[in-house]
Amino acid sequence: MKAVQFARHGDRDVIEYDEFPDPEPGRDEALVDVKAGALNHLDVWTRRGLPGVDLEMPHVPGSDGAGVVREVGAGVTRFEEGDHVAVSAGVSCGVCEFCRDGEESMCVRYSIIGEHQRGVHSELAAVPEDNLVPVPDHVDWETAGSASLVFQTAWRMLLSRGDLSPGEKVLVLGASGGVGHAAVQIADFAGAEVYATASSEEKLRYAEECGADHVVDYEDEDFADEIREHTGRRGVDMVVDHVGAATWHDSLRSLAKGGRVVTCGATTGGTPETDINRIFWNQLSVIGSTMATPGEVDDVLELVWDGTFEPRVRDVLPMSEAARAHEMLENREGFGKVVVRPDSEL
Incomplete structure (x- = not known):
């Protein structure tokens, strides 16, 4: 072969x-x-x-x-x-x-x-x-x-580990990538208000097609500032960050009090500087996640096979x-x- x-x-x-x-x-x-x-x-x-x-x-x-x-x-x-x-x-x-x-x-x-x-x-x-x-x-x-790797990873991140609830605000970074575009669809399916970042007008439009309610071009705008402005300085309940070092500081800045950042990877580096004062003062949670259990795989792929997710x-x-x-x-x-x-x- x-x-x-x-x-x-x-x-x-x-x-x-x-x-x-x-x-x-x-x-x-x-x-x-x-x-x-x-x-x-x-x-x-x-x-x-x-x-x-x-x-x-x-x-x-x-x-x-x-x-x-x-x-x-x-x-x-x-x-x-x-x-x-x-x-x-x-x-x-x-x-x-x-x-x-x-x-x-x-x-x-x-x-x-x-x-x-x-x-x-x-x-x-x-x-x-x-x-x-x-x-x-x-x-x-x-x-x-x-479908398998990215949808099972995003499903576990948002629903099993992140415990996303309807009505919550969630920010998905890198929405044009595999995990990112799966996370946008799953967050929308879960009833969340979805914010998404991408690096071009075309990618932002695709993110909206996948279910994003608000989009930010991170090449032109500071996404944390944009999130704070869009949410009346409150921030979002969850950030989905698989980017790593390049976004970590602003991911924490984007969170509301009691919010959580869920991560499954670090494409720009796995050892970012972090703001411990912000984490404890705002009572933030940092949650790691990777892949999924067999049951979670079955659950999310059934929704791919029937066309709910694409x-x-x-x-x-x-x-x-x-x-x-x-x-x-x-x-x-x-x-x-x-x-x-x-x-x-x-």
């Missing part, structure tokens, strides 16, 4: 689309004929090299993907040949205290397909049964292959152009997800 791969960490020039050994499904795995997969910023970080993560090289990236089951291992009971499936990338141990309590995304040995182990941006992928979700036949491959796709490229797909993410080009498909599928 052919696969997107890199044999060393580095810039986009390390990415190749070349021959790779066909995977053999284990007892509890299904062999999936991959039809489409989306990129996430995680793919960029993994390519560059993450501290403490040692990969077997060459490494196949990709945490999002969907396709048709070609073969199943002897222990697989939920799927059979011909089923349409999507990948849910979080891998938990199943035995630690968090897994026993139904909080698999907090597993002490949690890992992610595409980050800590071989990903699915390839013609074929052997995926554990527990990391597959059924996809209705009417769902197109671009949707099936781009992964916006900015472009579909052949896997041989994976370097260009990485470039689009790094340069923040467009709105929504970048999808890659095996060249043989185009």
